[in-house]
Amino acid sequence: STQNTETYEENAVFLSGNGPLVIVLQEALARDDVFSSLEQGNKIRKTEALNKSKAFIQNIHHFRDEYLRDENAPIERVVIFDEAQRAWTKEQTASFMKQRKGIDNFNMSEPEFLIGVMDRHDDWAVIICLIGGGQEINKGEAGLPEWFTALKENYQNWKIWVSAELNDFEYNMGEDLYADLNHGVLEEKEKLHLSVSVRSFRSEKVSEFVKTLLDCDANASSLIDQLNGKYPIAITRSFDLAKSWLREKSRGTERIGILASSGGVRLKPHGINAKNDIDPRHWFLNGKDDVRSSFYLEDV
Structure with a gap:
């Protein structure tokens, strides 16, 4: 969603590596926008509605490519990362960058790069990671440990809120996710766990x-x-x-x-x-x- 005020604009973007999901969400929101506009007596072209939905529903790879080219802070203040446990490892990301983008010596995992992009903001930014438990991690996918590794090694100034469920094996894969984090940066919130599937x-x-x-x-x-x-x-x-x-x-x-x-x-x-x-x-x-x-x- 987008919130406007008289003096500034705060943007949020939903990111997913699931291509079909991104396409369906963009199309569904565009169709709804066209239909709602007609009901209100207005008319909006489908292409215009689709451009609006594409602004805040994006493929993670497109977002990454954009901020590889642009070293400024993104216009988005809030990033929602779907299926965060499927973000790529450093090796997988480096291999992709070399083979598909012609970029040698890329040395960041997908979580590290994403956090780094949002860390470009001088004041504040929020990353919301949606996590599915009990799922098989495929080749090249980092799982949750990579997010905490990036935070521990490079971004210890970030505040972290997590669900207590991350202590279960199906989420942490037997690793101590919180080891070596600075004292006081992490807080558990029971309400962050969606216990019943919507x-x-x-x-x-x-x-x-x-x-x-x-x-x-x-x-x-x-x-x-x-x-x-x-x-x-x-x-x-x-x-x-x-x-x-x-x-x-x-x-x-x-x-x-x-x-x-x-x-x-x-x-x-x-x-x-x-x-x-x-x-x-x-x-x-x-x-x-x-x-x-x-x-x-x-x-x-």
Whole structure:
């Protein structure tokens, strides 16, 4: 969001390395802007609305490239970093810079560079890291330790607020994240932890069920009983039956669609092409009358 006053402007930007997510959010906000303007008797072009949404929903790589060229402080005072645990290590970032950008001897991790960009402000800046726990860290991804390493080694003057949940192994990967930080710079805040997934607002047990299932915990079976009647879960080997079930269960503005593993190449005999290149804007946002939308249960 952007807040204006008579004397200055404070900007916030949402950054993500998830390309499809960025595209969908930019498009959704632009469409909403056009629709809202028409309702108010105004008219705004789609391209103008899209330029506005692109200003505060950005791909992290585009943001990084911009402030590699520009050594001034960014216009943004607040940066929200989605999936912060997936930021790149120093080695991954250096490799990318050398191969894709022709920059040799780049010696900063993605967290270190981002903090450095925001540290260019003389007075204040805020970095909000959104963190997903219990997720596999892929090759080249730094995890949370890299953020604290950057703070300990180069930016000890920053104040840090964290959730107490960061003490769990699924977040700290067994490392003492706070070792060697200056005394008094870190404070734990219970309210910083989102204990219930906003994606599963109908049942507080859904997130717990998913976690126990992925952990191969036998308690997952007992949680199914608690979800019964609150959150629909079904298992079938029939693709046609699965599609029929989805259409029957869908109510009102609820959206339905098919997800498949990108490695599921043997799904082709069932008419599911997991390697198909789709436009996420159409799949996630278009209506039931568009064959490219998730509602048609054709593209995955």
